[in-house]
Every structure is written in structure tokens, then in C-alpha cells.
């Protein structure tokens with residue numbers, strides 16, 4: 001691929017206090033290499049290495065907030081407590097030392113099991129209505145007091161991110177975890193003000209989280225929110241079936257304080273509403289930007305032949321063309337491009353791409369080490 005073709009990817013980006021050297025974002029990827037929730041020197045080195053090879057913005061693996069039920073795996077990092085926060089301080093200092101920028105992805109797993117362990121928190125499991133999906137029960141429905149405490153815990157994590165010097169904070173509102181369980185009618189059967197018949201009504205919890213995070217970080221630090229139509233409980237689900245429904249979902253989140261919508265898809269080239277603009281039409285990030293005016297990040301099989309679901313099923317992916325991606329970026333359908341597995345497998349992916357060096361793709365064995 002020629003340098004000219006890649007130009008759009010290597011343009012700087014600025015928003016509020018955030019300054020990025022290029023448009024490449026490392027997608028958040030759970031690695032479970034933080035025993036007792038504390039990210040150690042190996043985790044710091046893993047992120048520093050990717051920043052040193054030119055990634056513009058790193059989003060951390062999901063890191064859990066200060067609620068007893070926020071995690072489903074003891075090796076997932078915490079974003080609370082002195083030891084874990086000291087670990088994150090090393091992470092961000094290392095990334096900054098080599099010219100990178102980074103934000104933690106703050107997370108509560110709701111009632112979702114980890115694919116890696118059967119571990120459950122001593123406190124038990126909590127979610128909007130004690131459901132994993134439309135039919136499966138697990139754990140308890142949250143009281144209003146638990147909801148208020150959870151919102152406060154998201155805000156404390158965001159305040160800590162700012163205090164430690166992170167450049168952005170990302171709220172994990174995607175993939176069927178807690179915040180998404182509030183959005184989704186199948187898992188939110190509440191009859192109080194956090195439930196309701198419309199997506200807008202069920203977005204109240206997320207809106208309150210965003211408002212609290214905004215109060216915690218001030219006006220200048222960008223807030224990123226990750227969202228998806230699909231759920232790991234059901235890959236075919238769509239929260240918003242039309243652009244109007246999508247606007248009702250996203251506009252209140254942006255009004256509450258989200259600066260950047262991180263629009264999670266398995267394949268970035270899939271049109272979100274092909275019935276409107278055809279099979280090559282706008283993707284999720286494209287529609288989100290058009291409907292809200294906010295900056296957006298696209299993601300999903302960038303530079304790879306197969307999607308990440310296949311990866312969990314043991315599939316290898318080969319390097320794939322970036323032409324379609326760059327054309328969309330040049331048309332300003334979205335602002336930033338997140339890359340997951342390609343960067344998990346090769347810390348020098350950005351550097352090699354820019355220099356035209358051969359790329360290796362992804363193999364499932366790469367999940368086993370933190371290189």
C-alpha cells in the first residue's frame with residue numbers, strides 16, 4: 001500500500017485537550033494478566049511497546065470499577081484501590097514517555113460470565129433485572145441504591161483516570177455488559193425510571209453515568225463511549241432498527257457529555273442500514289457521526305480477513321486490504337480507526353504498515369502471551 005493512500009490514517013487529530021499524532025486507536029482487549037486485579041510491569045510494557053511503535057490512542061482492556069460485582073475474572077485489572085491504580089500510573093507514564101496517548105476502558109460486566117473462568121465475586125452477581133438474556137436468569141436485579149452506587153463508582157474511576165494523567169476515559173456501554181443490559185429490552189424489564197418501553201427510556205442509566213463522569217473529569221477531558229448494536233448473548237440483535245431510533249439513543253448520550261462514540265462492529269464495512277443507502281452504505285460509526293455530529297471511532301476486522309468471533313473459535317486471520325477503510329476515512333464517515341487483534345499480535349503493526357513492511361495477521365496462540 002502506498003504512503004499516499006495511507007495519508008488519511010496518519011493525519012493528526014485534536015479534540016478538547018486530546019492531541020493525537022494519527023488516527024489509529026488500539027481497541028480495548030481483555031487480557032486477564034493482572035493477578036488480583038493489579039496490572040504489573042508486564043502490562044505496562046505491553047502498552048508502552050505499542051505506543052512506541054506509533055499507535056495514536058490506546059484504549060485499555062476493560063478495567064473494572066469499584067463495585068463488588070463489577071468483575072467476572074480475578075485476573076481482570078481493577079481501576080480502583082491503591083495497588084491497581086499505582087499499576088495504571090506506571091502504564092500511563094510509560095505510554096506518555098514514548099509520545100502516546102491513552103484512556104482506560106471503565107467497565108462493569110453485569111451478569112455476563114467470563115469465557116475463561118467460572119469465578120464469581122463473593123458479593124454475587126447484579127444486573128438490571130437479574131437476567132443474562134431474554135430467558136436466562138443469573139444474580140439479582142439491582143436496587144436503586146445499587147444503581148446510585150454504581151454511577152458513583154464510574155465517576156470515581158473517571159476522576160482517578162484524570163488524576164493519573166490519562167488523556168481520555170472510555171465508558172464500556174457495549175457487548176451485552178451492564179450498561180448495555182440497561183439499553184436492551186430483553187435484559188431490562190424494570191418498571192422504575194431505569195426501565196421502560198423505549199430505548200430512550202432504558203438509556204437513563206447510561207445518561208446518568210455519562211453526566212456523573214463529566215462532572216468528575218471536567219469539561220476538557222474527552223469522554224469516549226463504546227456502544228454496539230450486537231450483544232455477545234445474541235449477535236443478531238439491533239437496539240436501533242432505524243436512523244430515527246438510533247438518534248433517539250445516541251443524541252441524549254452526546255448531550256449528557258460523550259465526545260467520541262466508539263461504534264463497535266465485527267466488520268467495519270457492514271452497512272448499518274443497507275435498506276437506506278445500500279450494501280456499501282454508512283457503517284455504524286458513519287451513521288452515529290451523521291446523526292449526532294460527534295466524533296466517532298470505527299472498528300471491526302481492520303486489516304484482517306476474518307472477524308474476532310472466529311478468533312475465539314480458534315481461527316487464524318490473514319492481512320487484508322485497507323482500501324475500503326481509507327476511502328471511508330477520506331470521506332470523513334468517521335474520525336478514528338480502532339484496531340484490535342492485528343495490534344494484539346504485532347506491537348509494531350502501525351510502524352510496519354507505514355513503512356510498507358510485511359504484516360503477519362493474527363493467530364489464536366497470540367492470545368496466550370502478553371508480548
Ligand SMILES: Cc1cc2nc3c(=O)[nH]c(=O)nc-3n(C[C@H](O)[C@H](O)[C@H](O)COP(=O)(O)O)c2cc1C
Pocket residue numbers: 027028029030031061062105172174175226264265266299300301302304307308311338339340341342367
Ligand atoms: C482477546 C479480545 C479481548 C477483547 N476484550 C474487549 C474488552 O475488554 N472490551 C471491549 O470493548 N472489547 C473487547 N474486545 C473487542 C475488541 O475491542 C474489538 O472490537 C474486536 O476485536 C474487533 O476488532 P478486530 O477485528 O480489529 O480484532 C476484545 C477482543 C478480543 C480479540
